[in-house]
Amino acid sequence: MLMKILISGGAGFLGSHLTEALLEKGEEITIVDDLSTAKYFNIRKDVEFIKKKVEEFETEKKYDVVIHLAARPSPEDYIEHPVDTALSNSLGTYKMLEIARKSNARFIYTSSSEVYGSASIIPTPETYWGYVNPIGIRSCYDESKRFSEALIMAYHRQYKLDTRIQRPFNVYGPGLREDGTYGRVVSRFIYQALKGEDVTVFGDGNQTRAFLYISDWVDATIKLIYKDGLEGEVFNIGSDKEIKIIELANMIIKLTGSKSRIKYLPPRPDDPPRRAADITKAKEKLGWYPKISLEEGLKLTINWFKGVLK
Structure with a gap:
């Protein structure tokens, strides 16, 4: 049965x-986005697109699923736009919750x-x-x-x-995105390495992260959207395999065949020293686990960037 799905961001x-994955399932998609962080996005004719800030968006339409993704996830970007960042994750969340409540829709929050x-x-x-x-x-x-x-749990309970x-x-x-304040660590490193520029590492590079390839995230999110019996649940969607940022930088330099050097920058304020996901719950309740290794995912991403940067 066709579902009407609203996606902010x-x-x-x-x-x-x-959106691509949901369209392949034949769903009817409406997107609300102000395009403030979008770069590699083509507006498809089979999608209803509304250009608007999520915190200003209102509609009388009813949906089966409401997915709230709109946010500024890059540290440099949200530090530069703190008010917009806070509003999309507060007033924007409220607006999307109200649409879901009036629609009696399933609500997914990233x-x-x-x-x-x-x-x-x-x-x-x-x-x-x-x-x-x-x-x-x-x-x-x-x-x-x-x-x-x-707020989401308050709506669930009340x-x-x-x-x-x-x-x-x-x-x-x-x-x-790899550019300016929007660039995050993987895309920024790949871009710098392919251009032969210095690969810039904040701090000493010993901080860790655990990276997840996009197709694995989509798979988990699809399960979260369609699976019954998950009301009020919270899931980590990520990897439990840590890697030091300096090791990531060297891996990307090697995979790109670059002659870039590492350039150390001052550490970011309040930057967590370690990060990795315990995904036991996702494995048990969603039947999900990451399938793409870091090296495989980096190769796929590097090849895509090579095409874009021609």
């Missing part, structure tokens, strides 16, 4: 890949591993409450994500809304 990196802050348990389970600086330079993002989760929250961990792949 559907023009972004995650949203565009998810939160972030940032809600854990500088976690003391690695890999980090969903039961960890988080250790964050509520007034720090990153708080516009991580605290607004935490507020969104609280209105019995079918809500599902996912916390992605460092998703990467083709279509991830």
Whole structure:
């Protein structure tokens, strides 16, 4: 049966890949996005596209599923736009929840591993409450994500809304912006290496992250959308395999055949020293686990960038 699905942030990196997967299933997709972070997005004729900030969006239309993705996920970008960042993850979340409530729709929220802050348990389970600086330079993002989760659970408890929250961990792949304040670590490193520029590492590079290829994220999200019996659940969607950022930089230099050198920059404020996902719950309740290795995913991403940068 055809489902009507509303996706905020559907023009972004995650949203565009998810939209493609849902269109292949024959669903009717509406995207609301202000295009503030979108770069590699082509507006398809079979998608209803509304250019608008999510916090300003209202509609009387009814949907079967509401997916709230709209956010500024790059640290440089959200630090530069703290008010917009906080609003999309607070007022924007409220607007999307109200649409879901009036539609009696299933509500899917893409939160972030940032809600854990500088976690003391690695890999980090969903039961960890988080250790964050509520007034720090990153708080516009991580605290607004935490507020969104609280508001979503309030809607679940008070209105019995079918809500599902996912916390992605460092998703990467083709279509991830590499430029300016939007560039995140994998795409930035690949771009710099292919251009023969210095690969810029914040701090000493010993901080760790666990990376997830985009197709694995899409697979998990599809399960989260369609599977019954997950009301009020929260899932880590990521990898439990840590890698040091300096090791990632060297791996990308090697895979691209680049002669780039490593350039160290001052560390970012409040940058968590380690991050990896405990995905036990996703394995048990979603039947999901990552299938693409880091090296394989990097090769796919590098090949895509080679085509884009010709």
